[in-house]
Amino acid sequence: MPRVARAESSSGSRVIAHIDMDCFYVQVEQRKQPTLRGHPTAVVQYNSWKGGGLIAVGYEARKYGVKRSMRGDEAKKVCPDIQLVQVPVARGKADLSVYRNAGSEVVSILARRGRCERASIDEVYLDLSEAAETMLAESPPERLESISEEALKSHVLGLHMDGVSTKDCVKEWFLMSNVHRRDKLLACGALIVAEIRLEVLNETEFTCSAGIAHNKMLAKLASGMNKPAQQTIVPFSSVEKLLEPLPIKKMKQLGGKLGTSLLADLGVDTVGGLLQFSEEKLQECYGINTGTWLWNIARGICGEEVESRLLPKSHGSGKTFPGRQALKTVYSVQKWLNELCEELYERLLCDLEQNKRIAHTLTLHASAYKLNDMESLKKFPSKSCPLRYGIAKIQEDSLNLFNAGLREFTSICSAKIKGSKQHEWAITGLSVSASKIVVIPSGTHSIMKYFHNQGQTCIPIKEPDGISTQNAASLSSSGNGCCVSLHLPGPEINTCENEAKTNLDMPCLNPYEDEIEVCKARFDFMFVNVLIYKDAFHMEKFTDNQDPFLSRMIQEEDRLTEKLLLSSSSGAENGLGSKLTQSHMDSHGPVLKSENQKRKFDKQKGTPSILRFFQSHNSSSFPEQDHVSTFQENEASSSGLQAINGSPGRKSTCSLVEDEFRSNAWNYKSDEIDPVVLNELPPEIQAEVRAWLQPQKRANTVKKGSSIIHYFSPTANS
DNA sequence: ACGGCTGATACT
DNA sequence: TAGTATCAG
Numbered sequence A: 001m002p003r004v005a006r007a008e009s010s011s012g013s014r015v016i017a018h019i020d021m022d023c024f025y026v027q028v029e030q031r032k033q034p035t036l037r038g039h040p041t042a043v044v045q046y047n048s049w050k051g052g053g054l055i056a057v058g059y060e061a062r063k064y065g066v067k068r069s070m071r072g073d074e075a076k077k078v079c080p081d082i083q084l085v086q087v088p089v090a091r092g093k094a095d096l097s098v099y100r101n102a103g104s105e106v107v108s109i110l111a112r113r114g115r116c117e118r119a120s121i122d123e124v125y126l127d128l129s130e131a132a133e134t135m136l137a138e139s140p141p142e143r144l145e146s147i148s149e150e151a152l153k154s155h156v157l158g159l160h161m162d163g164v165s166t167k168d169c170v171k172e173w174f175l176m177s178n179v180h181r182r183d184k185l186l187a188c189g190a191l192i193v194a195e196i197r198l199e200v201l202n203e204t205e206f207t208c209s210a211g212i213a214h215n216k217m218l219a220k221l222a223s224g225m226n227k228p229a230q231q232t233i234v235p236f237s238s239v240e241k242l243l244e245p246l247p248i249k250k251m252k253q254l255g256g257k258l259g260t261s262l263l264a265d266l267g268v269d270t271v272g273g274l275l276q277f278s279e280e281k282l283q284e285c286y287g288i289n290t291g292t293w294l295w296n297i298a299r300g301i302c303g304e305e306v307e308s309r310l311l312p313k314s315h316g317s318g319k320t321f322p323g324r325q326a327l328k329t330v331y332s333v334q335k336w337l338n339e340l341c342e343e344l345y346e347r348l349l350c351d352l353e354q355n356k357r358i359a360h361t362l363t364l365h366a367s368a369y370k371l372n373d374m375e376s377l378k379k380f381p382s383k384s385c386p387l388r389y390g391i392a393k394i395q396e397d398s399l400n401l402f403n404a405g406l407r408e409f410t411s412i413c414s415a416k417i418k419g420s421k422q423h424e425w426a427i428t429g430l431s432v433s434a435s436k437i438v439v440i441p442s443g444t445h446s447i448m449k450y451f452h453n454q455g456q457t458c459i460p461i462k463e464p465d466g467i468s469t470q471n472a473a474s475l476s477s478s479g480n481g482c483c484v485s486l487h488l489p490g491p492e493i494n495t496c497e498n499e500a501k502t503n504l505d506m507p508c509l510n511p512y513e514d515e516i517e518v519c520k521a522r523f524d525f526m527f528v529n530v531l532i533y534k535d536a537f538h539m540e541k542f543t544d545n546q547d548p549f550l551s552r553m554i555q556e557e558d559r560l561t562e563k564l565l566l567s568s569s570s571g572a573e574n575g576l577g578s579k580l581t582q583s584h585m586d587s588h589g590p591v592l593k594s595e596n597q598k599r600k601f602d603k604q605k606g607t608p609s610i611l612r613f614f615q616s617h618n619s620s621s622f623p624e625q626d627h628v629s630t631f632q633e634n635e636a637s638s639s640g641l642q643a644i645n646g647s648p649g650r651k652s653t654c655s656l657v658e659d660e661f662r663s664n665a666w667n668y669k670s671d672e673i674d675p676v677v678l679n680e681l682p683p684e685i686q687a688e689v690r691a692w693l694q695p696q697k698r699a700n701t702v703k704k705g706s707s708i709i710h711y712f713s714p715t716a717n718s
Numbered sequence B: 001a002c003g004g005c006t007g008a009t010a011c012t
Numbered sequence C: 001t002a003g004t005a006t007c008a009g
Helices: A024-032 A074-077 A099-112 A130-140 A168-176 A179-206 A214-223 A234-244 A255-265 A269-278 A279-286 A288-298 A331-354 A390-414 A447-451 A511-545 A548-564 A568-574 A576-585 A609-617 A640-645 A654-662 A677-681 A683-693
Strands: A018-022 A041-044 A053-057 A083-086 A115-120 A123-127 A210-214 A231-233 A315-320 A357-370 A381-388 A424-440
Touching: A018 A099, A018 A179, A018 A214, A024 A041, A024 A053, A041 A074, A053 A074, A053 A123, A074 A083, A099 A115, A099 A123, A123 A214, A130 A179, A168 A179, A179 A210, A179 A231, A179 A234, A210 A214, A214 A231, A255 A269, A255 A279, A269 A288, A269 A315, A279 A288, A315 A331, A315 A357, A331 A357, A331 A390, A331 A424, A331 A511, A357 A390, A357 A511, A381 A390, A390 A424, A424 A511, A447 A640
Parallel strands: A041 A083, A210 A231
Antiparallel strands: A018 A123, A018 A210, A041 A053, A115 A123, A315 A424, A357 A381, A357 A424
């Protein structure tokens, strides 16, 4: 909750829109299956129990009294004609990817018009202040020869003095010239939103509703007032009358316990009721932040900014196991964790490919009860650890996290029963999630670029003003190979030729620190890619087994490499991009075998494409060399990577990669690093590199290591 | 011990 | 920070 409110009047009025898709899941299904249009429809989560649980209800069905959180059977009873569509199922669980992707479609349209915040899978905030100002300056409504039909259908709160709000009234309101400037801005905003909503409809076939107001809170309130497919405007003058009788539970954030205690403590059940309490009083009751926040929202004040964020901050995959489905063996837990991790990892790869983002933290949540314990109210603890890319690693780590949690869960409270049999616990819910997702800086979008960029290794590259990093490229999606990629128009963002620009959005830290962050992110990016390929390589042996997921994964990763390489200009020149993927599977790459014949890798048929890429890109003589050094020509001596490997002439990037491929037990010692090169690095980088060389704790011990090295920790405990 | 699944945020 | 709790839809 945004606890700091900005004075509304101090800096000119903002124009904020909240766009809310109408019964979104239903619309998505209706688009997929147009015969459903016009019929009472609901989306149910696959669940043979009682016909499944409704998670979205179309407006035709609502007329019959069908409600969310009814079971499918009840819905049928109330509305026998209802069409129940099932949510897609993958890996034994509901998969919401199609809806997520559909949401991305909408967001990419909205984002063209102003700062855009994806508030949920089907809700978006838009800051239209600039656009409205521009319109007011250049072509104000009163100078328009006509107001669009859609805009004329707007609802203007407070306009209708009880009863009739005709189109004429609305038209008059739009054209009113003797009104406060802030209302004219709202009118402009409403015209824009009407336009946007038509765009959305044309391009996606989805209808939405919208609220237009001076802040997020009011916009959100308004968007729900006239649904579906309508928009509602909240003029400043209508705020008091709107809020005064409004049940407190209708306000966002007050629908839960806080709202309840407001009634219990203060006897207040409408927003207007709050007005009688001083800010101090509210602070006494609910703390300084919440108190002030309450005081403000009662007056329609909400300074919360629209964040520029089109992508989610975390990904998660979870499932519940209610009743007797509860999991009672570690085995079954592991089985389900593996499924959940598969989905999560698929989405992570999507995010990496489409948005160039890397997640850094893996978290496991579980819910459980104890069988013998009378008080089974104990919570199963959440656990997290550094996230290592690679499906097997995520699966292993999540299981370790679970076991760590389970030990706490079982030990702390019920040490009483010593002969601990299997069934003292049961798991009713599992979820894995990935967070701390960071965008790789522009210019790092291919490994080639990294290596070609050497002279100026760590120049921070910023986006053009007004476009935040994570809005770059395309919108995330996930799941099932249907990675929708929607590119935003606008300024070129992804060129490494862009030099450092000043970023106005950021308070700009020490530029030097900034530089280091960019460096770290680049390391992360490259290493993650290498490791993904290592994993794909391992998986090759499974392709014969026709495991659909594994082979899909391999394809996925092939595509990723190809894209990355094609996107690199020099890769394209050499024709490497396409050659590489072709050669991925064939068997000409015994380059590594000289050293470690026993290693698993040597039994594989191919050389991982990334590695091969390194090889072929470089000296032509590479394959013959026994212990090769590469990239000598390309790299300036300031390369941080070289420093990790040692001196430029001795052991370089390629051999670092090789070593990683050769050895499951990755353990560089400090003495393998040329101290001269290490000392050339900026002090912070030196520190970081040295830190990498320390032994790292991992999931078992549940401690977060430094940003990069944990990717390299061996997979197995052995 | 059934509304399931997914996300954000604030507190500590 | 990691872990918990609350909220929303």
